[in-house]
Amino acid sequence: MNWFKLSVIIAVLLPVYYYLDTYVLPTLFIFDTEVLQQIVNDSLAIAPKDNTTALFVEINRRLREVYGDKVNEFNTDDWMFNNAGNAMGSMFIQHASISEYLIFFGTAIGTEGHTGLHPSNDYFYILEGEQWAHKLGDPKPEIYRPGDMHWLKRGQMKQYSMPSTTWALELAQGWIPGMLPFGFADTFFSTLDFKTLGRTIYFTAKAMIENMLRGKF
Known part of the structure; x- marks a missing residue:
């Protein structure tokens, strides 16, 4: 050519x-970011402080009340590990489509890495613990605590850390297929955990196809 x-x-x-x-x-x-914020705040107010799973169940229940079957019912068997940007955690996919994903994401022991550079906006609602973020050129950390939302704007990247047990509700809105290489690359160049990759592809594709059949792209 x-x-x-x-x-x-x-x-x-x-x-x-x-x-x-x-x-x-x-x-x-x-998904409306203000609606998600209200759901997070209301759920934090009533969920037992020492029962994170109960908080997941409550948030998922409220999400399904608003968004119906476009949000998967919470199931503890459907968690999967996630390695991306040198950070490791686990996630549960509540929604995945061409334009959005909504997940629970976090870690029981802490992690740190690169946020990635994405063709989407990412909204990270802290449910438990803290997320620290380092924006290039800023000598002070950004610190997000339960009830806070960290907005990583499209095309922006940061270093981030979850120094101890931390869980969040995460929404991404944009071209989601363009984010997948970031989520898969560590498998091929580091962990070689193809079992986890297979689960990730299966649950992501399943949700995307189901939503496309419902007319949600």
């Missing part, structure tokens, strides 16, 4: 991408 043909292809694709990204993508979102 010569440079002229490549330039023509790029010239055609860029406006298409701009249109899809600017005018189509936002219409696919169903």
Whole structure:
């Protein structure tokens, strides 16, 4: 392929991408960040302080009341490990589609790593523990505690740490397939944990296909 043909292809694709990204993508979102914040706050207020699983169940119940079957029912058997950006934790997929994912994510013992550089906005609602974040050029850490929401803007990256037991409700809105390589790369270049990769692909694909059949992309 010569440079002229490549330039023509790029010239055609860029406006298409701009249109899809600017005018189509936002219409696919169903989750409201303020609604999620209220659900988190209300659940934190009534859930037993020493029972994290009860908090997961309560949040999931409230999410399903608002969003119906687009949110998977919480099941403790469907947790999976996640290695990404040199950090390790575990997650439960509540929703996955082309434009959004909603998960419980965290760790019982702490972790640290790179947030990744993503084509999406990421909203991280702290349920238990603390998340620390380091923005380049800022000598002071950002510290997020239960009830706080850490908004990692699209195209932004940070160093982050969850220094001890920390759990969160995480929403990503954007081009979700573009985030998957970040979530898979550590398997091939570090952990070689293909069992976990298989579970991740299975639950992600299952949720995406189910939602597409419901008309949710």
